[in-house]
Amino acid sequence: xxxxxxxxxxxxxxxxxxxxxxxxxxxxxxxxxxxxxxxxxxxxxxxxxxxxxxxxxxxxxxxxxxxxxxxxxxxxxxxxxxxxxxxxxxxxxxxxxxxxxxxxxxxxxxxxxxxxxxxxxxxxxxxxxxxxxxxxxxxxxxxxxxxxxxxxxxxxxxxxxxxxxxxxxxxxxxxxxxxxxxxxxxxxxxxxxxxxxxxxxxxxxxxxxxxxxxxxx
Numbered sequence: 573x574x575x576x577x578x579x580x581x582x583x584x585x586x587x588x589x590x591x592x593x594x595x596x597x598x599x600x601x602x603x604x605x606x607x608x609x610x611x612x613x614x615x616x617x618x619x620x621x622x623x624x625x626x627x628x629x630x631x632x633x634x635x636x637x638x639x640x641x642x643x644x645x646x647x648x649x650x651x652x653x654x655x656x657x658x659x660x661x662x663x664x665x666x667x668x669x670x671x672x673x674x675x676x677x678x679x680x681x682x683x684x685x686x687x688x689x690x691x692x693x694x695x696x697x698x699x700x701x702x703x704x705x706x707x708x709x710x711x712x713x714x715x716x717x718x719x720x721x722x723x724x725x726x727x728x729x730x731x732x733x734x735x736x737x738x739x740x741x742x743x744x745x746x747x748x749x750x751x752x753x754x755x756x757x758x759x760x761x762x763x764x765x766x767x768x769x770x771x772x773x774x775x776x777x778x779x780x781x782x783x784x785x786x787x788x789x
Contacts, residue, residue: 580761740770
């Protein structure tokens, strides 16, 4: 049976420092879980770029900093296999901004409301041993994206639902291709609940989330 864990992170180093979720702490969590494979929120094309030239970061700001500064080097040091699972069509991503169809004053109001949702998410950070990894955080996150779906159903389908279908399938393919292995899925914390819901019905895996449950065992 494969053991599959979900670890939600944040992509901004200032937030990591503010909420005591440093790269050093993330590294300790990864080493403690001791994965055979890391499935990461990275585009397959970006992973191919990295394998050809690990110093080249000139494309769209992707992958996020934690991959460059921690996860990619750690995979090399510990001999973890890395599997990229993200999906984004870069040439049309901005065309599906959920606020695109709104006038400037409406857009500002929506951006302000989105920031309020983010603050509600942050208010849950202290509810778990691992920041951003809790049922409390997931509850607010789910509500935030339900709101975004009401604002723009088409953008939500493209940016969220379709993206998660592909991410989850890539994780499932990694599980099938690596039976009875320890697989750690590292994604932005907003994805946690969607990945959990997409994987919980999978047979022949032990799904671990939040990770604090295993660290406290």
